[in-house]
Amino acid sequence: MSKTHKISFQPGIESLLQSGIMDGQRMGLVSHLAAVDQRGTTSAQRLHDDVRSTLACLMGPEHGFFGVAAAGDHCQSQRHPDWHIPIHSLYGETRKPRHAWLRKLDLVIVDLQDLGCRPYTYVSTLKLVLEAAAETGTPVTVADRPIPLPRTIDGPLLDPRFESFVSAIPAPMVYGMTPAETALWLQKTMIPSVQLSVAPMQQYTRNLMPIPSAPPFMRPSPSIVSRESALCFPATVCFEGLPHIDHGRQTAMPFQLIGAPWTRAQPLADAMTACNLPGVVFHPHLYSPPNLAPRRPFSGIRITVTDPAVFKPVLTGITILHTLAGLYGRDRVWNRKHLRPDFFDKLLGTDHVRLALLDSTSPTTIAAEWAVGHRTFIKQRSAYLLYKLEKA
Structure with a gap:
């Protein structure tokens, strides 16, 4: 008899499915095809197949739910060809979920494979989803995933004069927080009225890649190929x-x-x-x-x-x-x-x-000027970290 293989790492979608929080709920999912479990099944498929709840709509970030649009190209809303539910674009006529969409939902789930880098616009989408959900009173759950550099703080903090969709959060350019950690930080520092919960990863530390039993790599955008x-x-x-x-x-x-x-x-x-x-x-x-x-x-x-x-x-x-x-x-x-x-x-x-x-x-002189802001940010960030750094 073969032994059951024990999975040492699990992305947040597993915690979410085990939690029961979705039972009887009408849900919207902000995600893309890069959000997969250890077997390569997308979170959208997992939620669509879960009989305890109803996946009512999908919402796609830059590059679209299917992840094929080029950087900066607007995406059109459409209907899923097989499931016949709306796929609302969050990178087209609007970048913020419309109140009318959210009022039809009991829960919004966010599951995006992010990079933990301010110009990578999925964090901008996360911020706008939390803002819209706060305005409509719609609960949000963020299913967590690893990022490439979970320990790294680097680059200048945002100067408010240069805030844009590629610089939407007041953090260093590389800020070392996973999507769930970022959501908790945004709730506390910018969007206190949002009803937020997180589905953390299991058996994850701030050790860096490769992660044992990690899901297969799927490009989160067309040019992040590896x-x-x-x-x-x-x-x-x-x-x-x-x-x-x-x-x-x-x-x-x-x-x-x-x-x-x-x-x-x-x-x-x-x-x-x-x-x-x-x-x-x-x-x-x-x-x-x-x-x-x-x-x-x-x-x-x-x-x-x-x-x-x-x-x-x-x-x-x-x-x-x-x-x-x-x-x-x-x-x-x-x-x-x-x-x-x-x-x-x-x-x-x-x-x-x-x-x-x-x-x-000199670059070292430029970088040295970031140090004071980094120290303040690191102290603030520490309150929202969900995972420890495993020591050798």
């Missing part, structure tokens, strides 16, 4: 504001590559290696972005995170920018026709980083 892309996203997302410098979005390694027609792989890799950044190494890498083929391949670099526990992604990203300017000239980086300085500042949540880099301020 765990490695997820780790590098906070380092290179700022290059969305510098479209003349490629960051691999159209390649098989999105957010892991940096290159341009004028970069040279070995000198750039050597210069980045000489910076002695923690938890990351840089390799010379030749590649051809599909939108530029068949032109000469870019001679760039590939980023490899070797120790997520000490990796500082935002520091890494601004160091790459500082090094590019040092090797190839400031104008090559910052004085180009297609530069999007306003969007760069929105992604960083401040204009201070860009202005300091333009002034040739």
